[in-house]
Amino acid sequence: xxxxxxxxxxxxxxxxxxxxxxxxxxxxxxxxxxxxxxxxxxxxxxxxxxxxxxxxxxxxxxxxxxxxxxxxxxxxxxxxxxxxxxxxxxxxxxxxxxxxxxxxxxxxxxxxxxxxxxxxxxxxxxxxxxxxxxxxxxxxxxxxxxxxxxxxxxxxxxxxxxxxxxxxxxxxxxxxxxxxxxxxxxxxxxxxxxxxxxxxxxxxxxxxxxxxxxxxxxxxxxxxxxxxxxxxxxxxxxxxxxxxxxxxxxxxxxxxxxxxxxxxxxxxxxxxxxxx
Amino acid sequence: xxxxxxxxxxxxxxxxxxxxxxxxxxxxxxxxxxxxxxxxxxxxxxxxxxxxxxxxxxxxxxxxxxxxxxxxxxxxxxxxxxxxxxxxxxxxxxxxxxxxxxxxxxxxxxxxxxxxxxxxxxxxxxxxxxxxxxxxxxxxxxxxxxxxxxxxxxxxxxxxxxxxxxxxxxxxxxxxxxxxxxxxxxxxxxxxxxxxxxxxxxxxxxxxxxxxxxxxxxxxxxxxxxxxxxxxxxxxxxxxxxxxxxxxxxxxxxxxxxxxxxxxxxxxxxxxxxxxxxxxxxxxxxxxxxxxxxxxxxxxxx
Numbered sequence: 277x278x279x280x281x282x283x284x285x286x287x288x289x290x291x292x293x294x295x296x297x298x299x300x301x302x303x304x305x306x307x308x309x310x311x312x313x314x315x316x317x318x319x320x321x322x323x324x325x326x327x328x329x330x331x332x333x334x335x336x337x338x339x340x341x342x343x344x345x346x347x348x349x350x351x352x353x354x355x356x357x358x359x360x361x362x363x364x365x366x367x368x369x370x371x372x373x374x375x376x377x378x379x380x381x382x383x384x385x386x387x388x389x390x391x392x393x394x395x396x397x398x399x400x401x402x403x404x405x406x407x408x409x410x411x412x413x414x415x416x417x418x419x420x421x422x423x424x425x426x427x428x429x430x431x432x433x434x435x436x437x438x439x440x441x442x443x444x445x446x447x448x449x450x451x452x453x454x455x456x457x458x459x460x461x462x463x464x465x466x467x468x469x470x471x472x473x474x475x476x477x478x479x480x481x482x483x484x485x486x487x488x489x490x491x492x493x494x495x496x497x498x499x500x501x502x503x504x505x506x507x508x509x510x511x512x513x514x515x516x517x518x519x520x521x522x523x524x525x526x527x528x529x530x531x532x533x534x535x536x537x538x539x540x541x542x543x544x545x546x547x548x549x550x551x552x
Numbered sequence: 553x554x555x556x557x558x559x560x561x562x563x564x565x566x567x568x569x570x571x572x573x574x575x576x577x578x579x580x581x582x583x584x585x586x587x588x589x590x591x592x593x594x595x596x597x598x599x600x601x602x603x604x605x606x607x608x609x610x611x612x613x614x615x616x617x618x619x620x621x622x623x624x625x626x627x628x629x630x631x632x633x634x635x636x637x638x639x640x641x642x643x644x645x646x647x648x649x650x651x652x653x654x655x656x657x658x659x660x661x662x663x664x665x666x667x668x669x670x671x672x673x674x675x676x677x678x679x680x681x682x683x684x685x686x687x688x689x690x691x692x693x694x695x696x697x698x699x700x701x702x703x704x705x706x707x708x709x710x711x712x713x714x715x716x717x718x719x720x721x722x723x724x725x726x727x728x729x730x731x732x733x734x735x736x737x738x739x740x741x742x743x744x745x746x747x748x749x750x751x752x753x754x755x756x757x758x759x760x761x762x763x764x765x766x767x768x769x770x771x772x773x774x775x776x777x778x779x780x781x782x783x784x785x786x787x788x789x790x791x792x793x794x795x796x797x798x799x800x801x802x803x804x805x806x807x808x809x810x811x812x813x814x815x816x817x818x819x820x821x822x823x824x825x826x827x828x829x830x831x832x833x834x835x836x837x838x839x840x841x842x843x844x845x846x847x848x849x850x851x852x853x854x
Contacts, residue, residue, distance in 0.1 A: 280655035284641070375639030379696070382603050383657050384629035535605040537566065552625065 278385055278393045285397030289363065293401040296359050297408025300352055304412030304434075307348045308420050311340055340422040341503040349433065349499040352409075354473060356441045359405065361465045363398045364448025368530060369458035377535060386552040387531045395449065395523060402441055409434045425503065433502040439515035440497035444469060446522030453529035454545065456538045493518060554617040556581045556704050556735035557602065562611035564597055564759075571597045573759040574611070579737050581616075581703070584730045586746035586753030586767075587739040594759040595739035596636060599708055603633060615704060632702035636709040636739075638693030640681040646670075646692045647677035653696060666699045672721050686713040694722065698729070705729060707738035711745060723749045777801070778810040780823055781830035791822065 315338055337343050368391075371377040380390065413430045448465045455461035476494035479485050489495040496514045498507040528548025533541055559577035563570070572594045579585045589595050600606045602613050604624035613620040615627040640649050654661045670677055673691045681692060690713045697705055705726075711719045726736050726749055740746055746753050747767065754764040785805050794800070797814035806829075812819055816833075823831070 278656060280652060284652060288643070374642070375635070375637075376641055378600075378603075378605060378635050379639060379641070379653075379693075380656070381605055382628065382631070382633040382635070383653060384625050384631075385656060386625050532607075534607065536600070537606065539566075 277396065278389050281380075281385070281390060281393035282397050285367075285394045286400060289397060289401045292359070292363070293404050294408070296356075297405040298411075300355060300405070300409050301412030301415070303352070303355075304348060304409055304430075305416040307344060308340075308413070308416035308422070311343055311422070312420055314343070315340075339504075340425050344425075344430070345500055345503050349437075349502050352434075353437050353440050353494070353497055353499055354469075356402070356405065356437055357444050357469045359402065360441045360445035361448045361462055361469065363401065364445040365452040365458045365461040365465060367394045367398060367449055367452065369452035369455065369461055372535060373458050375536075381535060387533075388527060388552050391527045391530050395527075398445055398449075399442060402438060402445070403435075406435045406438060429503065436502055436507050436512070437497065437499070439512045439519065440493055440499075442519040443493050443515045443522065446519040446526060450522045450526035450529065453526045453533055454540060454542045456540055553581060555579060555614070556583075556616060557585075557737055558612075558614045559598065559602070560612045562598065562601060562613065563609045564594075564601065564606070565609045571759055572601075572608075572611075575756065575759070575761055577754060577761065577764075579704075579735060581735050582730055582733045583751045584726060584736040584738070584749055586750035587737060587756065588741065588743065588746050588753050589739070589756035590741055593756045595741075595756055596708055597759075598756070599633075599706055599739060602706065603628065603631065630703045632697040632700055632705045634690075634693045634697040634705075634707045634710055636712065637686070638689055638696075640689060640692060642682050643680065645678055645680055646675060646684070646695075649681055649692060650677070650695065650699060654699075657700060659700070661699065662701060665701065666695070669695045669698055669725070672725065673718060687715065687718070690714055691718070698725065701734070703734050705734065705736045705738075707736065709740055710738055711740075711742075719745075775811050775813040775835075776816060777834050778812060778816075778819060778823075779807065779830075779832045779834075780810070780828060781807045783827040783829045786826050790826065 337346060368377060371380070381387065410431045413427050413434070417425075417427050417430060444465070447468065448461065451464050452458060452461035455464065472492040472494050475485075475488050476492040479487070479489035479492070479495075480500075493515060496511040498505075498511050501507070525545050528546075529541065529544040530548070531551040532544035532547035534544075555578050557577065557579040559575055562572050562575040564572040575594065575598055577585075577587075577598075587595050587598070597606070601608050602615065602620050604621050604627070607621055615630050618627040618630070620627040640646075641652065644652060650666060673694065675688065675691045675695065679688075681689065684692065690710070694707075694710060697707060707726075710726075711722055714722065726738075729736055730751075738750075750767055752764065752766050755762050783806075786808070791800065791808060795815050795818060798810055798812045798819055800808055801811050802809045810819060
């Protein structure tokens with residue numbers, strides 16, 4: 277780990293992380309503060325079952341757990357995936373596109389060291405965003421009757437998004453390491469993220485493709501039950517596994533990547549073990 | 553003595569395109585070595601392989617005996633590098649860029665030397681590098697390449713974008729680097745630049761080394777170009793028969809240009825038989841000497 281690179285990367289990410297964290301904290305606070313306004317109305321409303329299933333929620337929206345699962349926890353991972361994709365693809369490919377990666381790699385540091393330092397910064401940024409999110413709960417939960425739903429549960433649930441976002445960050449880093457440019461990797465990841473979200477949502481409503489939810493990372497995030505039933509530990513392990521495998525493959529591909537060649541380099545993954 | 557840079561049979565292919573076709577180079581410690589060639593000849597590709605930014609299809613590169621691809625960190629510890637049109641981390645001032653890379657690289661930094669370089673290149677280190685002109689970014693890149701006093705300095709088109717006064721200062725700095733026993737390897741497509749400061753140079757064209765030459769030796773052996781202006785047109789039969797080694801390159805009414813590899817004494821005596829209004833004797837520039845290589849390249853390009 278190179279601390280100078282880690283510090284630099286965190287400094288580069290600071291405003292990105294700050295506004296993301298504050299943004300979702302405000303979103304969290306607004307949702308909590310809005311709940312009493314809609315509580316009575318939502319208790320009486322009978323939403324179509326498919327509608328609720330699409331958002332993964334199967335309970336009464338008059339219950340704050342189901343309300344926040346549907347109105348907040350279904351969407352926040354999508355917002356955080358933008359951070360994962362932008363950050364993951366920009367970590368090296370953005371630098372490569374600007375030409376600054378060449379200046380850094382001309383120094384006597386290994387690519388593995390550079391990779392570890394920057395990926396660590398990206399993941400620290402993610403944890404800080406989730407920590408900043410807590411400010412939203414602190415600013416709202418004490419003022420609203422959430423029927424026993426406490427600050428700790430909400431904070432824990434916010435941090436439970438990390439494995440999903442880390443998995444997409446890992447995939448973004450991996451695709452950026454084999455793609456010709458940041459744009460190609462970012463586009464591909466955006467398609468993957470949207471497709472994954474839609475497949476997970478539709479698979480909840482359409483019985484014929486119910487099985488498809490198993491192949492989407494969203495399913496394993498358990499965001500539709502994070503407050504009502506909690507997450508399933510092995511689901512989180514699957515996401516952590518995807519993240520770990522993606523980061524390892526990304527590291528191998530980056531080690532063998534031909535910097536600045538602007539071509540697809542999938543074979544770099546297999547060649548990576550030869551280099552440091 | 554171990555070579556500062558040794559490149560052996562270096563081949564680089566991109567699909568069907570062969571960028572390098574077996575480059576061999578031997579750069580000795582303490583010399584300023586020019587790597588000449590037109591744009592697209594393979595200079596930057598060779599340098600990028602030395603820095604392990606890209607990997608060779610075949611061949612081997614070593615820096616002071618260390619394999620540049622399989623032990624690249626150790627090899628790069630010996631290298632200071634200026635890329636062509638340097639790109640620097642955005643959002644930092646030049647001073648912060650130097651501090652950042654000093655921290656990344658670790659190890660000792662001679663602050664007095666750094667300050668001296670900054671002063672000599674007349675660099676304003678307080679400005680954000682994003683706002684710097686091409687020339688000033690080049691200066692930052694040069695300082696970055698030199699500030700750690702690396703044993704091998706690799707410069708890719710180092711004087712591009714610099715004004716003539718700064719170019720002269722850069723040349724002085726590079727001579728000092730070589731005088732300290734450190735090595736400078738720089739690529740350029742400007743022959744005059746190489747001619748001014750290099751002790752040896754190689755010419756690369758279409759991915760191949762077409763010549764490696766010792767510039768001092770080259771100058772000693774180079775033919776002389778003699779341009780004479782006579783007061784009156786010399787008789788047509790004057791200089792009609794010339795000994796071997798002397799040729800007329802152009803002839804006007806009162807002017808004749810000779811090229812002589814040998815026989816300058818004979819020529820001067822012949823010229824002296826006529827009334828001369830002007831005379832100049834000079835060595836051809838590298839450009840004139842090696843223009844053939846470039847012409848060949850131009851023909852291929854055409």
